[in-house]
Amino acid sequence: MYNIGNKSFTELEGEYDVSKATMSRWIKKISPVxxxxxxxxxxxxxxxxxxxxxxxxxxxxxxKKLQPYLQKNYRRSYELHQ
Structure with missing residues (x-):
């Protein structure tokens, strides 16, 4: 409503009975980036x-930290099945 210009910030504050900070947070959260x-x-x-x-x-x-262990176990498994 605020973004499309139907109502002013003050009108919305009064209508929803919320603080200016809350209204700003809501608007920031839904405003496009x-x-x-x-x-x-x-x-x-x-x-x-x-x-x-x-x-x-x-x-x-x-x-990345697991990679050396996985490679070691893979090689060992491969060698056992040869």
């Missing part, structure tokens, strides 16, 4: 993507 010239996402989607990136980076680090 330009990721490319032709593509936008909401702040909530952007934060979800950041969280997913952190999870994948952690998973990647774990796999």
């Amino acid at each position: 330009n990721v490319f010239e032709t593509e936008t996402i909401t702040m909530k989607e952007y934060q979800a993507l950041q969280k997913k990136i952190r999870e994948l980076e952690l998973e990647n680090e774990i796999l």
